[in-house]
Amino acid sequence: MRSNVSPGSEQSRAAFPRAFDRLDTTRVPRVPFPKEQNRIMTQHEYRIETLGIVGSGAMGLGIAQIAALGGLNVRLYDTNSKALAAVRDHLSETFTKLTAKGKLKEADAHAALARVRDAGDTGELSDCDAIIEAIVEDLDIKREVFRELEAVVGPHCILASNTSSLSITAIAAGCAHPERVTGFHFFNPVPLMRVVEVIEGLRGDPRAGDALMDLARRIGHTPVRAKDMPGFIVNHAGRGMNTEGLRVASEGVASFADIDRIMREQAGFRLGPFELLDLTALDVSHLVMKSIYHQFYEEPRFRPSPITGTRLAGGLIGRKAGEGFYRYVDGKAEVAPEPAAPTRLPTHVWISRASHAGRAQVLKLIAQCDCTVHIDTASTPGPDSLIVVTPLGLDATTSAVNEHLDATRVVAVDTLFPLDTVARRTIMTTPATTPAMRDAAHALFASDGVPVTVIRDSTGFVAQRVVATIVNIGCDIAQQGIATLEDIDLAVALGLGYPRGPLALGDALGAATILTILRNIHNALGDPRYRPSPWLARRAQLGLSLTHIEELR
CATH class of the missing domain: 3.40.50 (Rossmann fold)
Incomplete structure (x- = not known):
């Protein structure tokens, strides 16, 4: 479930030295929009047969794997030759394992590997129909990279960013042709997390987005479409679980392990908030929380917790470090056993x-x-x-x-x-x-x-608070028109592994019930993070489903 906010490639600096060298001294100005050229380009129907990938880290590797298996010719660019060799070795090993398990024919494995070709420089990406950038999450660097790519690719090549936290419109603003710059946000591990967000900037050509939607289906992924807003759909909706879980813990209501147990075994989620944070690691998650909070201009719903900042500073970042909210031995979390329940019943x-x-x-x-x-x-x-x-x-x-x-x-x-x-x-x-x-x-x-978990007094227990926050944020995404109602639920269920999307979850529990929980918490604490979304409040009061769309003229 991990997002790719961390650098898509450890070799990003080596791959684009000019971009990094200029980072501290140059802000890339927006290139004037060439109206006539744009008119010609938007009449073109994009077709993708050859795909370029910039960055050979975990995300670039995963995208290369599914693209090659999907029948595309892949051009993988990274100036670090050892990194590119490692990608080919990994792909060869992965395809061999899939063949041994009977999931891939040997001939198909050889053909897929043959379709992956290293690019020694950006000039070798000139024949690409689309290029996906999967490098460091830095706006200036991405802008410079896209400008360099524009100089070598054809006029109808889509330039896509795998960013999870940066504005597509802002990235495109440094390009001569912002209409072909699109977001194409995968999740890690790419071959297993079969959902991808397609995001168009304000100047984006919808036909470029259409082409990426078709490409996603071709390589076995489910595409969802989102407006260019902080966090898009999945990382936006994901704030509910983590930030509210942290808030409950910060109030001393329950331990990390107890909060996780409640969310798994009472609320039915696959992972609790602290298990999830350990999986994604705080060097990723803490930055995402801060980024989305600030991009929404300190919206209280997304307020981060000092808990993660302190633990990040101390190196307790999660499973990959051997210690986070849990200590890990041989990859398994050490969790103290629960004491036996009392046996003396009330009369x-x-x-x-x-x-x-x-x-x-x-x-x-x-x-x-x-x-x-x-x-x-x-x-x-x-x-x-x-x-x-x-x-x-x-x-x-x-x-x-x-x-x-x-x-x-x-x-x-x-x-x-x-x-x-x-x-x-x-x-x-x-x-x-x-x-x-x-x-x-x-x-x-x-x-x-x-089993029973005993917690200290809390406005809304644990499950009520976290689930109501998840539903409320999902309703706000609907209210803002960031995505269709179907795509909101689909993206969250697939991208975060929740038992249901936020709107379906709210309907299952009752919109009026969720509204009551939020209003009571809001009245008790006075914290605007719990104010109900207008989408939720209106539908709950009218007895409508959260997926009800009003008819407009």
Whole structure:
């Protein structure tokens, strides 16, 4: 799931020495837009048979692999001959493994490798129909590289950038023909992450984007189209999981491991935020978080956390360094085992009526468990009853105060995801809850063998906060018209590995429920990061799907 914000090639400086030499002294001015030449070019239908790739790092290598297997002639450019030789060796080894597994015919493997040719200089890219740049994430360097490429390629060659964080419009502004400069953003590892974002700049020719959409399908990837906005679709939508997970951790609500367990086993995500950050590594992720935050002019939704800056400075960047939010031994994370759940059940349980749906879930769970627990049905809790509340977007303390309950006996349980279907449950205490009542609640909700995570008081538990933030940001992407609703969900599901895209996730849980969570958190904390998106608020209030599109004249 790793994005390619890190340099696409360690040899980028060697590949384009002129660009790096000028970096500190020259800002590339925008070339005046040649209207007549543009008119001629936009009438051309782009066809891609020969593909150039600039940069032989992980991204360039992955793109070369799928392009060659897709039947394209590939010209791979990097002035470091050893790097190019390593690419060919890696491709040969990869194709041999695929052949041995029966996934590739031997003749096809030889043909694919034969289609990859090294380019000794940029002049050998002159016959390319499209060139994909996969080098360092620096605007000045990319602009200079594209200017150098423009001098050697034909008038109808598409120049595509694999950037994950820079504006395509800004990159194109240094070119004589900005209409053919397009974003073509793959994800690492390219052969496995089969989604690619196609982005046109403000001066972009839609036909160039169309050609890249067709190319993506030809090489076995799913293309999605996005406007030129910070983070495009995937890195934009991905802010919800990581930034909110970090926010929860910074408040001392739960440990990194517990937050990950909750997001995996209760919310159904493949990875929790800290597992994901360790996989992508903070030398990549921290920079992405900062970049998107600043490109959106300090939008509170995307506010980074000092946690990642400190850990980056200390070298605790993730799995590839052997230590991040977890310590890794032989590539596996070391995670302390959870303590056994208490076994002493409460004798009496009083369940708040503030949420009819939440109360019904708790009653159903107790009825199904093999335990003798008396349900206190009085209007107010008896003197010995465990008090269970089921808030949405509120903390246990607020729930206790609002209902005039004895905070020493109050425990909240998260019912956003049905208690009888999840692989983990989450409960939280008030600062006043006694250990005896906390343990009794833990024993009750773990009585059927489902593990329970106990967290400190939090507005919106963990899953509610993170999931509502993910949905809310997805709704803002829709509100801004950055991509079609279908492409938003498709890009997030494929690019981030989420169980559903943000709009589909919001519909599954209920748009009104997500809106309630966000409004309650926003009112409680006063932090504008939780303000509901207009897209979400309007559809939730009208009872419409988050994928509903209004009809305009």
